[in-house]
Amino acid sequence: MAAPADLAGVQVLAFDIFGTVVDWHGSIVRELQELYPEVDGDAFARAWRAGYQPAMARVRSGELGWTRIDELHRLILDQILPPFGLAHLDEAARRHLNRVWHRLDPWPDSVAGLTRLKARYTLCTLSNGNLGLLTNMAKRAGLPWDCVLSAEVFRAYKPDPATYLGVANVFDLAPAQVMLVAAHHDDLAGARACGLRTAYIERPLEFGAGHPKEVAPRPGNDLHCASLLALADRLGC
Amino acid sequence: MAAPADLAGVQVLAFDIFGTVVDWHGSIVRELQELYPEVDGDAFARAWRAGYQPAMARVRSGELGWTRIDELHRLILDQILPPFGLAHLDEAARRHLNRVWHRLDPWPDSVAGLTRLKARYTLCTLSNGNLGLLTNMAKRAGLPWDCVLSAEVFRAYKPDPATYLGVANVFDLAPAQVMLVAAHHDDLAGARACGLRTAYIERPLEFGAGHPKEVAPRPGNDLHCASLLALADRLGC
Incomplete structure (x- = not known):
């Protein structure tokens, strides 16, 4: 045809x-389940993604200069870790988790x-x-x-x-x-x-x-x- | 190892x-041989490539604004067609030949x-x-x-x-x-x-x-x- x-x-x-x-949702849920099974992976994945459009809006408005999604994902991650009980994650753990978007x-x-x-x-x-x-x-x-x-x-x-x-x-x-x-x-x-x-x-x-x-x-x-x-x-x- | x-x-x-x-040399020679067998493909290919660094230098110096190689290849092509006896090529033929760099x-x-x-x-x-x-x-x-x-x-x-x-x-x-x-x-x-x-x-x-x-x-x-x-x-x- x-x-x-x-x-x-x-x-x-x-x-x-x-x-x-x-x-993205299923992949993040699966990785959370493996790394931090005590966390509600479904809510975590949706919270992370929910920060995405507002973060890009800060770039579009000029409040932030040109910023790549890796950096925007990290800004959002740092905000949502405390309410999900993961404020203790060190820099290496945060870097690794942020790269889930590459995986x-x-x-x-x-x-x-x-x-x-x-x-x-x-x-x-x-x-x-x-x-x-x-x-x-x-x-x-x-x-x-x-x-x-x-x-x-x-x-x-x-x-x-x-x-x-x-x-x-x-x-x-x-x-x-x-x-x-x-x-x-x-x-x-x-x-x-x-x-x-x-x-x-x-x-x-x-x-x-x-x-x-x-x-x-x-x-x-x-x-x-x-x-x-x-x-x-x-x-x- | x-x-x-x-x-x-x-x-x-x-x-x-x-x-x-x-x-690039062999590919251009082969295409010239097929399209315009009367032309010295070896000399043509080398003349085209010889224009490459000077054309980029015009961009680097600011004489030309940002210009892609497709456009630079075409500027050079238009210069070398007459001395190689191909001044008669029409726009479609020039566009096709210029795209040899894609092939x-x-x-x-x-x-x-x-x-x-x-x-x-x-x-x-x-x-x-x-x-x-x-x-x-x-x-x-x-x-x-x-x-x-x-x-x-x-x-x-x-x-x-x-x-x-x-x-x-x-x-x-x-x-x-x-x-x-x-x-x-x-x-x-x-x-x-x-x-x-x-x-x-x-x-x-x-x-x-x-x-x-x-x-x-x-x-x-x-x-x-x-x-x-x-x-x-x-x-x-």
Whole structure:
């Protein structure tokens, strides 16, 4: 099966990462369970992630200068350790725990789906995660990117247009020749406003089985898929 | 065999590309022979490459604003077409020929050597070539990078220290934990001055069989190897 005719011009697929390609919640819960079984891993993972948008907002507003996600994750971590009873962690333990974001596991369909898509498309990341984080994650998890792109390259966080248009510019393509693949509607809306094509991926368990996410189709996206394997099916890969 | 003890801390290998990993001269000669057999491909390839350093010098001096290699290659191409009897090429033909730099073939040892090295090290490019060029090249040639880095990311051309130190910074490593692999002594000297480890790769045919390059060992580099397979041997991969 070929790609839908109106998507025939797409050459590059750019992927959101946290939640779309890798399971941040489950990975952090599993690591907490192993290292600090007395802590409520589910609540800890959600608290850490909940600090993410506010931390990036401090960069966007100029309150913080350009700061990589590794550093933002660490700022949030230092704030949530005391209420979770982990204020005693020393510097080495904090550094190790903060790098859990480099060790996130992919969703079960991610590697197989990306491998099929790679045969026809150029695959890149487009994440607010930093280049080192994304590279370490890909190497550990076997994610077969052709190119690792990040907010770090464009010095702007999604949904800043500089990120979406930056991908098209890197590959010397028109925006409509790039498709953003993401599990988050705000990210997809940002890409769409820049002229990119968009594919929504359902990840109902992004926040854990206890907090199912609403994933019903919404208008506006070119594709709505249950997984990256389903995306490969829809694109004829 | 393990890596030499003094190189045990190296975690990232950063590769120069043009001449070190891919054979720009031979690839351009082959493409010219096919497209424009009346042209002296050897002289054409060397003339094109000879314009490379002067073009980057115009960016470094500020005469040109930040300009990607694709654009610099095109500026040079437009200058050399008339003396080689190709002034009649139209825009589409010029665009296609300019993209030959995206279609360069690897040296025969490159893919096998990189594949062995990748099992132990994180492999990235560190080229003055732009991200799109390097990604397209890697996809076509099967170069298994973990991460594509470029002067484009750091907005500075090698041998600017921002490029060598930029790689260490991306991976949150000390400079001595990064090794530059290159076939050019000026590039290696720039890296060494920043505290990186260095490996020289002999590429005696970089400028073609008619113009053999002097490749005798010089002091200063940590390793001197005949190929990327020899580098994998030396690093115990």
